[in-house]
Amino acid sequence: MTTVYTLRIDGRDVAGSEDATVLDVARENGIDIPTLCHLDGITDRGACRLCMVEITGSNKLTPACMTKIVEGMEVTAHSDRLLEYRRAITEMLFVERNHICAVCVANNHCELQDTAEELGLTHFDLPRISPKVDIDASHRLFSIDHNRCILCLRCVRVCDEIEGAHTWDIMHRGLDTRVQTDMGIPWGESTTCTSCGKCVQVCPTGALFEKGRAVARGSKTRRPFLPWMKVVAEERGL
Amino acid sequence: MSLPRVATVWLDGCSGCHMSLVDMDERILDIFSRADLVYGPLVDFKEFPEDVDVCLVEGAVSSEEDLHKIRMVRERTKTLVSFGDCAVTSNVPGMRNPIGVGPLLDRAYLENVTLNPGIPSDIVPKLLPISTPVHRVVKVDVFLPGCPPSADLIFTMLDDLLAGRVPDVAGSRFGR
Numbered sequence: 001m002t003t004v005y006t007l008r009i010d011g012r013d014v015a016g017s018e019d020a021t022v023l024d025v026a027r028e029n030g031i032d033i034p035t036l037c038h039l040d041g042i043t044d045r046g047a048c049r050l051c052m053v054e055i056t057g058s059n060k061l062t063p064a065c066m067t068k069i070v071e072g073m074e075v076t077a078h079s080d081r082l083l084e085y086r087r088a089i090t091e092m093l094f095v096e097r098n099h100i101c102a103v104c105v106a107n108n109h110c111e112l113q114d115t116a117e118e119l120g121l122t123h124f125d126l127p128r129i130s131p132k133v134d135i136d137a138s139h140r141l142f143s144i145d146h147n148r149c150i151l152c153l154r155c156v157r158v159c160d161e162i163e164g165a166h167t168w169d170i171m172h173r174g175l176d177t178r179v180q181t182d183m184g185i186p187w188g189e190s191t192t193c194t195s196c197g198k199c200v201q202v203c204p205t206g207a208l209f210e211k212g213r214a215v216a217r218g219s220k221t222r223r224p225f226l227p228w229m230k231v232v233a234e235e236r237g238l
Numbered sequence: 239m240s241l242p243r244v245a246t247v248w249l250d251g252c253s254g255c256h257m258s259l260v261d262m263d264e265r266i267l268d269i270f271s272r273a274d275l276v277y278g279p280l281v282d283f284k285e286f287p288e289d290v291d292v293c294l295v296e297g298a299v300s301s302e303e304d305l306h307k308i309r310m311v312r313e314r315t316k317t318l319v320s321f322g323d324c325a326v327t328s329n330v331p332g333m334r335n336p337i338g339v340g341p342l343l344d345r346a347y348l349e350n351v352t353l354n355p356g357i358p359s360d361i362v363p364k365l366l367p368i369s370t371p372v373h374r375v376v377k378v379d380v381f382l383p384g385c386p387p388s389a390d391l392i393f394t395m396l397d398d399l400l401a402g403r404v405p406d407v408a409g410s411r412f413g414r
Binding site: 103104117124130133 | 320323326327328330332333336337370371373374378381382383385407408409410411412413414
């Protein structure tokens with residue numbers, strides 16, 4: 001039998017099972033905490049830092065997606081300080097690479113764009129870095145434009161955990177960090193990629209996209225399919 | 239009593255934001271019954287005047303002319319609005335930034351041409367090393383992102399500014 005814990009989020013009394021995270025319980029109760037790397041059905045990673053919350057008794061911020069609930073926990077999910085940090089994080093995601101919404105295949109279907117709008121981000125105080133970044137269009141069906149990648153690593157996780165191919169991984173460090181296919185060879189030459197398209201489906205931005213899609217036509221409307229696939233994978237003991 | 243003086247300026251942009259301004263349809267009559275349009279591509283005044291109350295700036299700052307113009311506009315304007323994604327983020331004009339001016343001009347005017355290769359220099363303003371958002375060069379009072387911002391958003395913002403309210407730009411977003 002699972003134990004149920006009670007806790008408070010933003011002053012509201014809520015409850016969740018012992019293995020739930022703060023993010024799970026918040027979402028079950030309609031408390032919206034922004035995230036870009038979390039996706040139901042794959043392992044959480046705490047990469048984007050947008051879901052950082054304050055927990056009474058701790059002087060550091062904690063990612064809600066990586067924090068299991070505890071009986072009597074007091075969580076602040078929304079405060080002026082958190083809003084300021086979340087805006088700063090989103091701004092840094094935008095200026096780190098070349099995000100040009102107007103010419104992006106994911107324009108209006110983009111979770112980074114949505115996040116900026118929800119947080120009321122209207123401009124960037126930081127200068128854009130404008131790095132020279134590659135595009136890999138060697139795959140028959142899909143392309144990756146690293147200009148638009150925010151390193152949420154959903155592609156890496158879905159490829160490993162759901163498809164079981166582990167074609168995607170990461171290479172290099174800091175600003176040079178890139179997702180890569182098969183130890184850094186062009187995607188089209190990958191021998192492990194099954195061309196299933198899950199990475200494209202879960203990408204929150206226009207970094208991974210289907211070839212032949214025009215600007216703003218890269219709609220990914222079937223995202224919620226993942227939790228179901230996870231269940232099937234578990235049933236089969238994969 | 240004289241009406242508030244509104245101006246618009248077109249720097250390095252596609253004029254789409256000005257099209258969206260015109261797309262307010264009959265509401266444009268409402269706005270300009272409460273304000274005078276004293277300068278911009280939509281009217282025929284040659285000089286940017288003194289004592290402008292509100293100026294909408296479309297486009298990024300990409301050339302020496304843009305830079306000269308925006309500094310003059312800022313000096314003569316009370317409330318400067320960064321109008322649309324090119325002004326706010328440098329957007330499409332900024333796509334040249336990772337390439338650099340030299341290779342960019344070489345590609346366009348030397349490598350690909352079959353007739354009279356040569357980089358224009360005499361009659362066009364010199365490009366700046368990078369195309370920048372307006373607020374990297376002068377102080378900006380209001381940001382209205384969007385490519386372009388919708389006519390509804392532009393109307394709401396102008397309506398607020400003319401009524402002396404802090405403009406509500408909720409619902410604006412990059413792109414769209």
